[in-house]
Amino acid sequence: MTRAEKILEVLETMYPNANVELAHSNNFELLIAVVLSAQTTDKSVNKVTPALFKKFPTPKVLGAAELLEIEGAIKKIGLYHNKAKNIKQLAIQLCDDHNSIVPNKRKALEALPGVGRKTANVVLSNAFGIPALAVDTHVARVSKRLGLANSEDNVLQIEKKLMRKIPKSYWTKVHHQFIFFGRYHCLARQPKCVGCQLLAICKYENKTIVQ
Ligand code: SF4
Numbered sequence: 001m002t003r004a005e006k007i008l009e010v011l012e013t014m015y016p017n018a019n020v021e022l023a024h025s026n027n028f029e030l031l032i033a034v035v036l037s038a039q040t041t042d043k044s045v046n047k048v049t050p051a052l053f054k055k056f057p058t059p060k061v062l063g064a065a066e067l068l069e070i071e072g073a074i075k076k077i078g079l080y081h082n083k084a085k086n087i088k089q090l091a092i093q094l095c096d097d098h099n100s101i102v103p104n105k106r107k108a109l110e111a112l113p114g115v116g117r118k119t120a121n122v123v124l125s126n127a128f129g130i131p132a133l134a135v136d137t138h139v140a141r142v143s144k145r146l147g148l149a150n151s152e153d154n155v156l157q158i159e160k161k162l163m164r165k166i167p168k169s170y171w172t173k174v175h176h177q178f179i180f181f182g183r184y185h186c187l188a189r190q191p192k193c194v195g196c197q198l199l200a201i202c203k204y205e206n207k208t209i210v211q
Pocket residue numbers: 145146185186187191192193194196197198199202203204207208
């Protein structure tokens with residue numbers, strides 16, 4: 001069994017139902033939620049999006065809204081000035097260039113304000129079922145600790161290594177399982193190494209093992 005296969009096997013037992021934790025009910029809401037989640041937690045985003053989506057339910061309404069109003073709706077999350085500007089402009093571009101429909105092509109997604117490769121990957125895989133492996137802070141950390149990537153690799157290098165080592169049909173689910181593992185088990189500061197099912201193959205040097 002390869003390292004990757006062992007990891008997939010363990011994560012499947014730990015998080016068989018791992019999925020997007022950003023609350024959304026359509027592709028537009030998912031896209032906005034992912035843009036808002038940059039450098040903040042999904043939990044914080046989920047606190048502001050119900051009211052945001054209620055007030056600005058469509059690209060047309062959001063694009064026509066006053067910037068101050070949008071800022072007011074998301075000011076509890078980090079970087080809200082920039083994020084408000086981005087989602088307003090994003091909504092305008094969706095209306096102008098895509099008939100108010102979230103596009104299903106990477107190039108079109110990445111041309112939208114606030115949308116980078118990671119966000120495009122999340123939307124492609126979760127909204128359209130197109131296999132993609134988004135690398136966020138949890139995926140990057142876990143991949144390095146588990147020896148699927150090197151410590152000096154950047155996010156694109158990590159994504160490419162994961163794509164080579166993990167079968168395409170697993171990419172979307174593995175993305176969520178790595179996030180769950182990083183968020184709830186292999187934490188950035190105090191990973192739960194005692195009893196970790198991946199302890200034997202883990203390459204992290206600062207494991208939290210009580211002597
Ligand atoms: Fe993470 Fe610790 Fe498990 Fe390694 S042993 S994968 S650092 S929790």
